[in-house]
Amino acid sequence: MNELSASSRITYRAVMVRPSVAHRIRGLSDRTLAWLFITPTIVLLLAINIFPLLWTIYLSFTNYRANRANVPTIWLGADWYQSILTDPDIWAAMQVTAHFVIWTVVIETVLGFGLAYLIDKKFRGHGIWTTIILLPMMLSPAVVGNFWTFLYQPQIGLFNYVVAFFTGRAASSFQMLGDVTLSPWAIVIVDAWMWTPYVMLICLAGLRSIPDYIYEAAEVDRASKWRQFWSITLPMALPFIMLAVLFRGIENFKMFDMVNLLTGGGPGSTTEVASITLKRAAFESWRTGYSSAFAIILFVTVFGLANIYVKALNKVKSR
């Protein structure tokens, strides 16, 4: 209410000063109001996102260590960038990340699109079942990761029991989280469980955006269902599928919380995705300058890939 009366007071003054300018009569000028409305958001983002980003860029050129703030800071130039890009451990982490991103995106896209295709058949009760399927993606990834460690317990875990039941192996004969070959798949399974609904929801919107008359025309032309799927359904849903892939790709490239709780990067470093390497360097060995440089490299990578992908997406959309 205070703001309101303040603005009407300004109106009054505006009327007194420049009665001729039409839009000034109605309160603050639109331009002033626009800046009043937008500035707080921009200021907040500058303070909590951009200022820290610039600080990170600065730190990435120095030997600064957050746990030894008294040691004089020395300018190192691009040394960290050079050592990171030639570090085999970093490339190993990037490979782990690539394995994780590619497999989760592929599995989630195939399953998600398949589910959306089935739900689009509008069977009875599809609304309720869709809501149930959506639940996992709304949960906290950290809490999800934590309770999957319980399901993955070799002796007592439900997952091992079910696998043992169907394959006939002993439930304690394999460790999803402790085995170097299985653990990269353990994190893929949990991510797929959690995020397939996400892809499904976007694909469903794509399928529902295809107007019925196109299928009717195809029926008139006696196109087979198979043909209709490949020449109508898939191409028309493609921009939506690509959007889902874009969002999942970016999110999983940054993946931290779920994997940190599930494996913490282990065993060894077999599930050490980029964010976990970054966390270990920044908050365990306290190599602040080094980790800042790695953070910038990761950010540029996400940003670059996303930009290329958005261009491709727009091309598909405009087709």
Next chain:
Amino acid sequence: MTSATTAHSVVEPSATTRRFAGSLVVLYAVITMIPLVWIMLTAFKSPDDAISYPPKVLFKPSLEGFCNLFTTRSRQTPEFIRSLGPPQGMCDDIARSRNMVVAGPSNYVPRFVNSLIIAFGSTVLAVALGTLSAYGFSRFRVPLKDDLLFFILSTRMMPPIAVAIPIYLMYRTIGLSDTRLGMILLYTSVNVSLAVWLLKGFIDEIPREYEEAAMIDGYTRFQAFVKVVLPQATTGIAATAIFCLIFAWNEYAFAVLLTSGNAQTAPPFIPIIIGEGGQDWPAVAAGTTLFLVPIVVFTVLLRKHLLRGITFGAVRK
């Protein structure tokens, strides 16, 4: 829910197709629910039932998990326990049967309260800032509008750990580390980009003519915004608020790196609930269940707007 509109259309799937599709989807839904149902069952198991092999589907329900979640206990000699008076309440009774006494409340409630305060605080701020900015971007000619909107979105692309490094240093310098205010500001900055993008979509859908009519009737632009646009945008604002709330509620990376005791939220706390000899699974499951219930409720409330929320308003139904 949206029943078939063209009843005899040639493109309507046949009854068999529908039944087949339905059963596959139901099968998937049931399988995907098993982990969640399992964790909720575990919350009501006794520690022995929780780690039995083969896993027990049928068991005698116990509230020991919830007791262990809310209390800390200390081991005592049977003689000492016998020397005490009658047990105070159910939890004390359970503890004594295991040669322990309740020593005091655990940290779960304070962590849960932190989660509530930080989630609601950051949501209110993010939605308030987001509504103003979204209106500004929707209705006014702002120079570099597309660049600003893209800038707002791009802040979401940074890996949280990369942001956490300088935030950690900044908060340490200005005294905001491990404070609720610090976490509220941080979550607001993350949520505001979502809020701006979502709300811009919702406000774009409100016809400009409404405000113009109000302004002809003598409202100022600001009055028109408050009295005409805001009421029209209520649904959008509510949906956006729930999305912000869920993000802040679920967030882990910043919370685990930037808080330790004072402002710690539930997600970093739940995994470190340990009993004697490893994780106390019924207590962890009980904490998880209580933590997830609000989200389940919100998901059901939000189901019509989920699509918009998860795509930053890029896809609207």
